[in-house]
Amino acid sequence: MSTSVSMASVRQPAAPAPSKQERSGARAPWPLLLPALLLFIAVVVVPLAMTVLLSFHNWGQYTGIQFVITLKNWQEIWSDPYFYEMFARTFRIAGLATIIAAVFGAPEAYILNRMRAPWKGFFLLIILGPLLISVVARTLGWALLFGGNNGLVNKALMTIGLIDAPIPFMFTETGVVIALAHVMMPFMVLSVWAALQRVDPQIENAALSLGAGPMTIMRRIILPQIMPGVLSGGIIVFALSASAFATPSIIGGRRLKVAATLAYDEFLNTLNWPLGAAVAVLLLVALVLIIVGSNALIERRYSEVFR
Amino acid sequence: MSFLELNGVCKRFGDHVAVEDINLSVTKGEFISLLGPSGCGKTTTLQMIAGFVDPSAGAICLNGRDLGSVKPSKRGLGIVFQSYALFPHMTAAENIAFGLEMRGVPRAERELRVRDALVMVGLDGYADRHPRRMSGGQQQRVALARALVIKPDVLLLDEPLSNLDAKLREDMQIELRQIQRSIGTTTVLVTHDQTEAMALSDRIVVMSKGRIEQIGTPHETYEKPASAFVSQFLGKTNEFPGEVDRHAASPRLVAGSCHWPAPAGVTGPVTVTVRPEKVGFGGETHNGLKARITNRIFQGNHWLFQCETECGPAIVVRQNTGEAQPTEGENVRLVWRAEDMGVRPRGAGR
Amino acid sequence: MSRNGSLALIFHTVFVIFMVAPIVVVCLVAFTPEGYLSLPTNGFSLRWFRTIADYPEFINAFWVSLWIGAVSSVIALLFAVPAALAIARHQFRGREALSALFLSPLMIPHVVLGIAFLRFFTQTGLSGTFVALLISHVIVVFPFALRLTLAAATGMDRSVEMAAVSLGANSWTLFRRVTLPLILPGVVSGWALAFIQSFDEVTMTVFLAAPGIETLPVRMFLYIQDNIDPLVTSVSASVIVITMLALILLDRFYGLERVLAGHSDRGR
Numbered sequence: 001m002s003t004s005v006s007m008a009s010v011r012q013p014a015a016p017a018p019s020k021q022e023r024s025g026a027r028a029p030w031p032l033l034l035p036a037l038l039l040f041i042a043v044v045v046v047p048l049a050m051t052v053l054l055s056f057h058n059w060g061q062y063t064g065i066q067f068v069i070t071l072k073n074w075q076e077i078w079s080d081p082y083f084y085e086m087f088a089r090t091f092r093i094a095g096l097a098t099i100i101a102a103v104f105g106a107p108e109a110y111i112l113n114r115m116r117a118p119w120k121g122f123f124l125l126i127i128l129g130p131l132l133i134s135v136v137a138r139t140l141g142w143a144l145l146f147g148g149n150n151g152l153v154n155k156a157l158m159t160i161g162l163i164d165a166p167i168p169f170m171f172t173e174t175g176v177v178i179a180l181a182h183v184m185m186p187f188m189v190l191s192v193w194a195a196l197q198r199v200d201p202q203i204e205n206a207a208l209s210l211g212a213g214p215m216t217i218m219r220r221i222i223l224p225q226i227m228p229g230v231l232s233g234g235i236i237v238f239a240l241s242a243s244a245f246a247t248p249s250i251i252g253g254r255r256l257k258v259a260a261t262l263a264y265d266e267f268l269n270t271l272n273w274p275l276g277a278a279v280a281v282l283l284l285v286a287l288v289l290i291i292v293g294s295n296a297l298i299e300r301r302y303s304e305v306f307r
Numbered sequence: 308m309s310f311l312e313l314n315g316v317c318k319r320f321g322d323h324v325a326v327e328d329i330n331l332s333v334t335k336g337e338f339i340s341l342l343g344p345s346g347c348g349k350t351t352t353l354q355m356i357a358g359f360v361d362p363s364a365g366a367i368c369l370n371g372r373d374l375g376s377v378k379p380s381k382r383g384l385g386i387v388f389q390s391y392a393l394f395p396h397m398t399a400a401e402n403i404a405f406g407l408e409m410r411g412v413p414r415a416e417r418e419l420r421v422r423d424a425l426v427m428v429g430l431d432g433y434a435d436r437h438p439r440r441m442s443g444g445q446q447q448r449v450a451l452a453r454a455l456v457i458k459p460d461v462l463l464l465d466e467p468l469s470n471l472d473a474k475l476r477e478d479m480q481i482e483l484r485q486i487q488r489s490i491g492t493t494t495v496l497v498t499h500d501q502t503e504a505m506a507l508s509d510r511i512v513v514m515s516k517g518r519i520e521q522i523g524t525p526h527e528t529y530e531k532p533a534s535a536f537v538s539q540f541l542g543k544t545n546e547f548p549g550e551v552d553r554h555a556a557s558p559r560l561v562a563g564s565c566h567w568p569a570p571a572g573v574t575g576p577v578t579v580t581v582r583p584e585k586v587g588f589g590g591e592t593h594n595g596l597k598a599r600i601t602n603r604i605f606q607g608n609h610w611l612f613q614c615e616t617e618c619g620p621a622i623v624v625r626q627n628t629g630e631a632q633p634t635e636g637e638n639v640r641l642v643w644r645a646e647d648m649g650v651r652p653r654g655a656g657r
Numbered sequence: 658m659s660r661n662g663s664l665a666l667i668f669h670t671v672f673v674i675f676m677v678a679p680i681v682v683v684c685l686v687a688f689t690p691e692g693y694l695s696l697p698t699n700g701f702s703l704r705w706f707r708t709i710a711d712y713p714e715f716i717n718a719f720w721v722s723l724w725i726g727a728v729s730s731v732i733a734l735l736f737a738v739p740a741a742l743a744i745a746r747h748q749f750r751g752r753e754a755l756s757a758l759f760l761s762p763l764m765i766p767h768v769v770l771g772i773a774f775l776r777f778f779t780q781t782g783l784s785g786t787f788v789a790l791l792i793s794h795v796i797v798v799f800p801f802a803l804r805l806t807l808a809a810a811t812g813m814d815r816s817v818e819m820a821a822v823s824l825g826a827n828s829w830t831l832f833r834r835v836t837l838p839l840i841l842p843g844v845v846s847g848w849a850l851a852f853i854q855s856f857d858e859v860t861m862t863v864f865l866a867a868p869g870i871e872t873l874p875v876r877m878f879l880y881i882q883d884n885i886d887p888l889v890t891s892v893s894a895s896v897i898v899i900t901m902l903a904l905i906l907l908d909r910f911y912g913l914e915r916v917l918a919g920h921s922d923r924g925r
């Protein structure tokens with residue numbers, strides 16, 4: 001899986017509308033746009049269309065890809081409980097990772113925001129920096145920490161007496177969820193952090209002066225204002241977790257398949273490209289629906305905060 | 308003969324009309340101001356002259372040549388923007404030299420002219436400063452020098468002084484006027500500040516809602532406003548309802564309990580206007596509006612009185628000459644000379 | 658040190674440990690003197706860093722990553738800068754749709770992109786080539802190049818450009834002497850962010866890699882699939898250190914927050 005994807009772009013218009021001193025005209029400045037547009041049509045639109053088409057092709061062990069139009073792959077995904085199981089696992093893992101990221105990331109962003117000058121910058125670097133470190137290296141770290149039944153995490157937990165017997169992390173959903181939450185955490189912190197930057201720093205003092213206690217301020221003043229940040233961060237984290245590849249592959253191993261790793265398997269091991277394409281297209285469609293849907297919901301609910 | 312001419316110029320943005328049927332001719336060397344409230348289309352008009360906005364209709368001619376097909380970069384106009392729009396990555400001298408470079412002026416001459424321009428705006432010694440390290444007034448001067456150094460046919464100024472504090476603004480007004488006089492560049496200034504327009508211009512174009520309300524010298528527009536809008540926009544004005552009675556023995560103008568000989572050309576209900584500084588206080592026997600002083604405010608070189616008259620509220624401004632002035636609550640008569648009074652049919656004028 | 662209570666500080670400490678633990682562990686294990694995975698309890702050793710030299714495929718993959726990252730970011734910018742200027746400056750029909758298209762590689766899971774590119778390049782006979790890898794990376798980093806350029810272009814005072822035009826500058830001079838210098842910080846950080854994206858990309862690249870033209874993360878991933886040994890930790894540690902250095906430089910010169918703001922797309 002890659003750290004680069006992010007979904008918030010769905011919500012915002014690409015850029016503020018140009019200033020009013022514009023030489024306005026409804027015709028697009030084609031000379032500037034055409035190179036990029038042609039590039040995208042040739043290397044994004046066409047390949048995606050080919051992939052969708054591929055998912056309707058037939059495949060046989062000995063015949064390879066057959067250029068006929070068939071619903072066979074889609075029927076297989078629809079009827080085989082294996083795929084249902086796999087997609088359920090994918091979204092379950094993504095959902096849990098999102099919840100963990102929100103529950104820990106949001107308070108941390110708040111704490112960070114209250115820190116003073118040198119520390120604030122320092123810890124921001126520490127927490128957001130991993131975003132730029134290769135996801136393979138970060139996941140390798142978790143593999144070392146989990147490392148079988150007597151991994152470091154288990155040793156530490158048993159030493160402080162939190163658990164009696166080692167918990168299996170490697171090759172389990174628990175392990176994948178923890179590692180994914182770690183990989184995605186910076187997105188959540190960043191998102192909540194951005195929301196906090198829009199909060200008037202005097203607002204807590206205003207609430208204090210009106211007689212509100214710390215808990216009331218948190219619940220009535222701060223939380224409502226950072227909620228849009230938590231939710232849009234949640235969308236990013238969910239979408240990225242659901243399409244994650246490297247982390248589930250390394251921590252989950254060969255047996256614990258999620259959508260991305262299954263598609264990879266179909267393509268590079270089984271060589272059943274049409275079926276792999278169908279899984280990938282289904283993942284894409286499901287994610288787009290979830291993102292667009294929840295964006296619309298958040299937008300409606302928090303329209304006044306976003307404005 | 309007019310030098311810069313706008314003929315029936317219109318600009319629509321979608322179905323919003325920003326500028327409607329502007330006709331204006333500016334003679335060579337003239338300093339003209341476009342004056343009007345925010346959003347009345349001043350900037351749009353200026354940008355059409357500059358070529359950054361294409362008119363929806365009408366034509367703009369410079370020196371007899373239609374500018375319609377001339378690109379902004381070829382119009383040879385000097386522009387000073389409200390934000391100054393200095394190139395932040397170039398020094399003051401580089402900023403000023405830019406236009407000369409574009410004209411292919413050789414380096415030696417360029418340096419000479421840049422130095423002269425800096426001296427002209429009083430910034431010699433600032434050649435190598437970057438705009439970010441200059442004060443607002445200094446940046447403003449660089450912008451002016453940059454526009455003037457190319458010897459433009461017309462200088463266009465879009466609220467060039469609005470970012471400066473009051474004191475500096477006054478100084479720059481005087482300086483701007485001096486520089487413009489000495490080099491004689493035809494200048495169009497956009498402003499919403501009426502004192503600025505009066506202080507600087509040969510003629511003022513008063514605009515409202517995309518239309519021209521009046522064109523005239525500062526004195527004309529102030530003393531003989533063509534419409535209610537102009538008289539209200541240029542300084543404060545008292546307005547009273549009145550009536551021209553042509554059936555009486557001698558035709559006369561009545562407002563409240565006073566009357567004057569009827570002015571020519573109007574009849575029926577009218578609005579009487581008079582500037583606050585033209586109003587004086589008279590005794591019970593004078594031909595004046597009955598009034599009571601509700602507020603007396605001392606403002607240094609003058610007094611400001613708010614009065615409740617028999618025809619509605621009014622304000623009076625009196626020079627502080629040291630004479631005794633009426634006090635709050637006093638009953639007075641407001642008097643003025645008939646020639647200081649404006650009369651227009653009621654409901655006329657936008 | 659802050660206005661946080663002690664409970665908050667305990668939470669913060671645990672959180673920071675959680676965030677850095679896997680990274681620190683990788684770096685520590687890389688220094689083990691033993692022949693197997695273990696913490697360096699009996700002194701530090703550089704033996705596993707020296708061993709990297711015996712595996713030319715890692716060195717080679719590193720150079721491929723560097724090249725792909727640098728070149729694809731430049732190519733992406735060549736396409737993105739004009740597009741960003743058009744989108745920032747002009748109001749036209751389909752503007753929203755077009756920018757959505759240009760940002761779509763952010764929306765599409767990389768596994769889907771990988772599959773689409775694999776299919777596309779196989780059909781066009783380019784599969785397994787350096788060119789295919791390069792083109793696919795141009796697409797993946799394009800949104801980052803676009804966003805940061807777009808932010809710089811929209812933040813720019815338009816009247817500065819009008820001033821240049823009124824002084825007689827033609828389109829090319831305008832771009833070279835005024836527009837480009839003013840958006841340069843955005844363009845440079847767009848390049849840096851695009852480079853990092855390309856350098857870290859693994860999910861899509863794993864579909865396109867072929868022996869000899871695989872990037873470092875892909876080589877590491879494929880190696881880990883077979884077995885985890887101290888060698889891959891020392892490679893990872895090197896990558897982490899290089900990234901950290903780049904990060905600190907970027908923070909010094911540009912501000913990490915600004916770069917990351919572009920990263921997560923939070924433009925507002």
Ligand SMILES: Nc1ncnc2c1ncn2[C@@H]1O[C@H](COP(=O)(O)OP(=O)(O)OP(=O)(O)O)[C@@H](O)[C@H]1O
Pocket residue numbers: 019020021022024320323324325343344345346347348349350351352499
């Ligand atoms: N590009 C545009 N698109 C739509 N409407 C515009 C555009 N440019 C200007 N307008 C509208 O045209 C009208 C005139 O604008 P203009 O900028 O000329 O006003 P102005 O007199 O310069 O005001 P101000 O004193 O505030 O600068 C305004 O109502 C403005 O909203």
Ligand SMILES: [Mg+2]
Pocket residue numbers: 349350351
């Ligand atoms: Mg204006």
